[in-house]
Amino acid sequence: MTSIPTPRPVAAAPRRSPGQVLRRLWDSYSFRVLIQSLVTIWAVTTFTFVLIRLMPGNPIQIRIDQLMNRGLTFEEAEQQAANLFDFDPDAPILEQYVDYIGKLARGDLGNSILGGGTPVNSIILEFLPWTLFSVGLGLLLSFLLGTLLGVIIAYRRGGFLDNFITTVSSILYGIPDYVIALLLILVVGVQLQWFQVGQMRGAYNPAIEPGFTLEFIASIFQHAILPVGTYILSTTGSWVLAMKSSTLSTLGEDFITVAKARGLSETRILSAYVGRNALLPLVTRLAISIGFVVSGSVIVEEFFQYPGLGRRLLRAITERDYTTMQGIFLVISISVVAANALSDLLLGWLDPRVRVGKGRGR
Amino acid sequence: MIGVSSVGLVIGLVCGGLALALGIYLKQLRPGITGFIVCTIAGFGCSIIGGLIALFVMAAVIISHAYVDRQDPFTSRAKLEEVDFSETTAQSTMRRLANFGNTVRVSWGALVRNKAGFIGFLGVTFFLAMSAFGPLFIEYEGSAQFSRRVDGARSLFQAPSAEFPLGLDWQGRSVLSHVVYGGRILIVTSIQAGLAATAVAVLFGSLAALMGGWVDGILSALANFILTIPQFPLLLVLASVIQFTDPIQMALLFGFLNWPTLMRAVRAQVLSLRERDYVEAAFALDLGLWHIISREVFPNMVSYIAVNLIFTVRTALYGLVALVVLGIVPLQEPDWGVMIFMGRSQGALFSQEAIWMMLGPILAIALFQLSLVLFSRSLEEVFNPRLRSGL
Numbered sequence: 001m002t003s004i005p006t007p008r009p010v011a012a013a014p015r016r017s018p019g020q021v022l023r024r025l026w027d028s029y030s031f032r033v034l035i036q037s038l039v040t041i042w043a044v045t046t047f048t049f050v051l052i053r054l055m056p057g058n059p060i061q062i063r064i065d066q067l068m069n070r071g072l073t074f075e076e077a078e079q080q081a082a083n084l085f086d087f088d089p090d091a092p093i094l095e096q097y098v099d100y101i102g103k104l105a106r107g108d109l110g111n112s113i114l115g116g117g118t119p120v121n122s123i124i125l126e127f128l129p130w131t132l133f134s135v136g137l138g139l140l141l142s143f144l145l146g147t148l149l150g151v152i153i154a155y156r157r158g159g160f161l162d163n164f165i166t167t168v169s170s171i172l173y174g175i176p177d178y179v180i181a182l183l184l185i186l187v188v189g190v191q192l193q194w195f196q197v198g199q200m201r202g203a204y205n206p207a208i209e210p211g212f213t214l215e216f217i218a219s220i221f222q223h224a225i226l227p228v229g230t231y232i233l234s235t236t237g238s239w240v241l242a243m244k245s246s247t248l249s250t251l252g253e254d255f256i257t258v259a260k261a262r263g264l265s266e267t268r269i270l271s272a273y274v275g276r277n278a279l280l281p282l283v284t285r286l287a288i289s290i291g292f293v294v295s296g297s298v299i300v301e302e303f304f305q306y307p308g309l310g311r312r313l314l315r316a317i318t319e320r321d322y323t324t325m326q327g328i329f330l331v332i333s334i335s336v337v338a339a340n341a342l343s344d345l346l347l348g349w350l351d352p353r354v355r356v357g358k359g360r361g362r
Numbered sequence: 363m364i365g366v367s368s369v370g371l372v373i374g375l376v377c378g379g380l381a382l383a384l385g386i387y388l389k390q391l392r393p394g395i396t397g398f399i400v401c402t403i404a405g406f407g408c409s410i411i412g413g414l415i416a417l418f419v420m421a422a423v424i425i426s427h428a429y430v431d432r433q434d435p436f437t438s439r440a441k442l443e444e445v446d447f448s449e450t451t452a453q454s455t456m457r458r459l460a461n462f463g464n465t466v467r468v469s470w471g472a473l474v475r476n477k478a479g480f481i482g483f484l485g486v487t488f489f490l491a492m493s494a495f496g497p498l499f500i501e502y503e504g505s506a507q508f509s510r511r512v513d514g515a516r517s518l519f520q521a522p523s524a525e526f527p528l529g530l531d532w533q534g535r536s537v538l539s540h541v542v543y544g545g546r547i548l549i550v551t552s553i554q555a556g557l558a559a560t561a562v563a564v565l566f567g568s569l570a571a572l573m574g575g576w577v578d579g580i581l582s583a584l585a586n587f588i589l590t591i592p593q594f595p596l597l598l599v600l601a602s603v604i605q606f607t608d609p610i611q612m613a614l615l616f617g618f619l620n621w622p623t624l625m626r627a628v629r630a631q632v633l634s635l636r637e638r639d640y641v642e643a644a645f646a647l648d649l650g651l652w653h654i655i656s657r658e659v660f661p662n663m664v665s666y667i668a669v670n671l672i673f674t675v676r677t678a679l680y681g682l683v684a685l686v687v688l689g690i691v692p693l694q695e696p697d698w699g700v701m702i703f704m705g706r707s708q709g710a711l712f713s714q715e716a717i718w719m720m721l722g723p724i725l726a727i728a729l730f731q732l733s734l735v736l737f738s739r740s741l742e743e744v745f746n747p748r749l750r751s752g753l
Binding site for chain 2: 043048171176186310320
């Protein structure tokens with residue numbers, strides 16, 4: 001249990017030294033979360049920089065070798081490679097690094113090595129919405145479904161429904177998401193013929209004019225149903241199990257007994273006392289879950305031929321299109337880091353104990 | 363690590379014989395026979411490592427059956443003044459072995475009582491045994507078998523039959539043989555990854571907690587960093603730049619990516635220990651650091667470490683298969699991932715007759731992962747005495 005420290009007197013001293021201001025800032029939970037995320041993002045960018053430029057057998061070196069094999073001199077090859085990767089090979093490494101970070105800060109991810117130098121930004125803008133849509137929808141639905149089922153079976157503990165849902169959840173939790181995707185294709189698509197998996201590649205039916213028509217929106221949902229279904233099947237189990245144990249431990253708390261003793265109605269206890277407190281630990285899991293689902297989306301999108309960022313990353317890797325790969329990897333990492341920070345802030349806002357408890361002590 | 367050999371059989375028989383001899387010497391025939399069987403199988407399947415570990419565990423179990431702690435005032439009912447508490451090294455070793463054997467027996471009992479956990483344990487054992495002993499019964503089919511084409515059939519695919527229980531793949535090879543042979547490297551690599559991650563996590567966790575200061579700061583920041591990056595894209599990017607040729611490199615990579623969760627737990631545990639009543643009591647009784655670590659600290663961590671080990675094994679298996687299925691790392695048969703990759707590239711996803719080629723490896727992966735989950739869920743109960751007594 002976290003002991004709640006005695007609240008410090010609200011300091012209203014008119015003058016504070018800069019050190020004190022910094023100290024107070026550091027004590028602020030939100031500030032620390034933000035700094036931590038920024039450091040992580042910086043580390044990811046530096047990591048990709050090192051990976052692309054400094055590793056033995058790095059892509060630039062490989063490109064130069066390839067060009068030299070085509071009969072170019074080393075200088076020409078180096079010049080071409082430098083143009084492709086958009087950097088100055090003669091500049092000291094530190095200068096290259098500053099240049100790279102500066103471009104990233106301005107949101108410039110460079111141009112694709114292949115395909116006539118399309119800006120990586122436009123590639124990402126083309127594919128990102130579909131991943132956001134499918135992953136977001138899948139997570140939202142599985143979270144709602146999972147928490148609802150979790151509360152229900154926690155209230156009916158030991159019954160048939162509890163045993164059944166817990167077993168199914170454990171099984172779904174145990175099976176990797178791409179195995180679920182394959183089984184969906186094999187069983188629902190190939191054997192039962194409910195879906196024409198082959199026709200469902202892409203994000204929507206190309207024959208339908210894009211626009212705010214009912215037909216187009218229906219087509220979008222129809223094409224997303226298998227990836228979203230996979231995300232729901234693979235994550236709902238963990239939500240059910242987490243929500244069940246969290247609800248059970250909340251039900252044992254003293255304040256629930258007090259609420260019952262006060263004669264509050266069951267629905268009020270459920271919504272205002274049990275539900276809210278049981279949901280708290282799940283907020284942290286939401287961030288972890290986003291990372292997992294985004295990781296899995298690479299394979300799931302590939303299997304369903306769904307035009308998301310994960311599938312594009314895979315294509316960039318198989319084509320050895322390193323600038324695109326770097327850009328997509330950065331965008332994916334930054335969004336997951338941001339989601340983590342957001343859920344930390346949300347948890348701090350919902351649960352004051354987190355905000356205060358981590359301030360000192362650790 | 364896994365695999366039968368004639369040397370392994372000899373080692374297993376020697377270890378089993380030793381266990382049996384110990385059982386007969388101590389007049390504990392049934393545990394002796396059990397020990398003989400377990401040691402022989404373990405030695406045969408995993409050669410020297412498996413044989414020695416099994417011999418150690420089973421010897422402890424056999425001794426625990428026969429051992430009576432005459433110095434324990436509670437069991438011998440002797441008067442406290444008459445008990446001589448000084449013991450020789452041999453006696454104390456005996457006592458510890460018997461204690462360990464008791465723990466094994468009690469844990470085994472708890473595992474058997476836990477239905478889901480026992481099913482998971484059986485599943486894990488089945489896949490390990492299949493990888494180790496399967497080659498004894500089933501021949502590996504590496505090359506295409508064109509003679510198996512049924513008259514009038516368009517391809518070599520076949521549904522399961524008595525001769526080929528899991529059907530035939532696109533080259534007419536038995537899917538069963540590939541399922542049996544294809545798991546070994548995956549499983550061994552995953553287990554190595556789990557062991558590597560556990561070692562790093564325990565080391566870094568205790569270092570961070572004990573040294574504090576900037577060591578703690580750097581290690582915790584590194585753990586946070588690895589935890590936040592989405593793992594599979596990172597793996598893809600790494601695999602695209604670094605060429606992985608040896609499974610050991612993959613194991614080390616997965617180990618490197620999976621230590622942070624356990625490291626944070628170890629760190630928190632070590633940090634909080636000084637505040638626990640029972641540790642303070644142990645310090646107050648001056649029981650010594652080694653006693654405190656081995657008797658008070660470790661039992662509290664062991665379920666967590668075991669659960670995390672299994673979790674890392676699962677993550678590594680997931681990543682290994684996924685990398686192969688996507689064709690990022692070099693393909694090498696036999697391998698469950700290669701079977702799925704081939705199935706996809708041979709159009710098995712869109713034709714009804716080819717489903718059997720995919721179903722074998724898919725079910726193998728799903729069932730193995732599921733067994734690991736069920737097993738790890740029960741471990742908490744097996745290792746935690748407080749939970750154990752309740753059930």
